[in-house]
Amino acid sequence: MRHTVNEEISLRTIEQKDAEIIFQIIDESRTYLRDWLGWVDGTKTLADSEAFVEGCLGREKDEKSLTAVIVSQEKVVGIAGFNEINHSNKTAYIGYWLGESYQGNGIMTKVARALTDYAFQQLDLNKVEIRVAVENMKSRSIPEKLGFKEEGCIRQAEWLYDHYVDLIVYGMLASEWRE
Template sequence: MMFIHRIDDEVSLKLIELKDAERIFELTDQSRGHLREWLPWLDTTTKVDDTIGFIQMCLQGHAENKSMNWVILYKGEIVGTAGFNVTNWSNKTATIGYWLAAEYQGNGIMTKTARALTDYAISELKLNRVEIRAAAVNRKSRGIPERLGFVNEGCIRQVEWLYDHYVDHIVYGMLAEDWNRKR
């Protein structure tokens, strides 16, 4: 059964499925140069089978209740992915990760998506904390939690290896009490 979470007239989230592999790979391939600047997996995603492996990992994580990943639909078409890369039920926390094909940026899609995921985590899953991490120099990605009122909780130095260099991450956090107060 396909689960779709409608955000507004243009943007929805659909739980990721194996049948999405070709479209996700196509978007990845078309946005390779843009995405490679911030995501460490581009060089190992060279064929549809690699995307199938990613989706199988997502489905396994969902089955084990450790993660939950969606495709982002914009006007009915897959334009990226987003979800809870890690869900820690004992601490009631989730970490949101996302990427969007280059041609769809600048339409507010990812801000709407991150808002919906945060709301889902707090309102439906009853989690206490949602976290978003972004490379310190990735201003576009950092703008999303900043627009949503997440708190900049600091910098983790050299936390990610991107092909030939380390990058620092800024950690953004939202607590349920703060989110509910803003609503």
């Protein structure tokens, strides 16, 4: 997949060659990313990022997920995609992260909008969800800006190192998105 978001931002399917830059961004943003992403401490070496990419490619081959690198001004700045695609229920779950130095420029809102369009127009899905930790206000603002509906709270849904966090589920239906 290659998908143009706008003149400065694009998404492209993750490739094995991306492992090094992905590891570098994680390493530079480790403390920042660790606040909300439970896998950061498990990404200690380049080999860990290589294994991550390998897993992404396998799940994509099985059409169970789609992981893309976010390219902004010709530079990889993060990851976004569908952590899970359920073709029988016509649903997908968007996941995303951005290196700390690339935050605050509206990149992720544009990327989430493009992924939602892609889900409904290219994949012919009926529903897209975004799940976000209750306290992660920066990430929660993305589905809220895009008009996703807050559907509920999954209590203690995710383990973050030494505690559970509740997740807010945001949903968008294809019929709502077209409006």
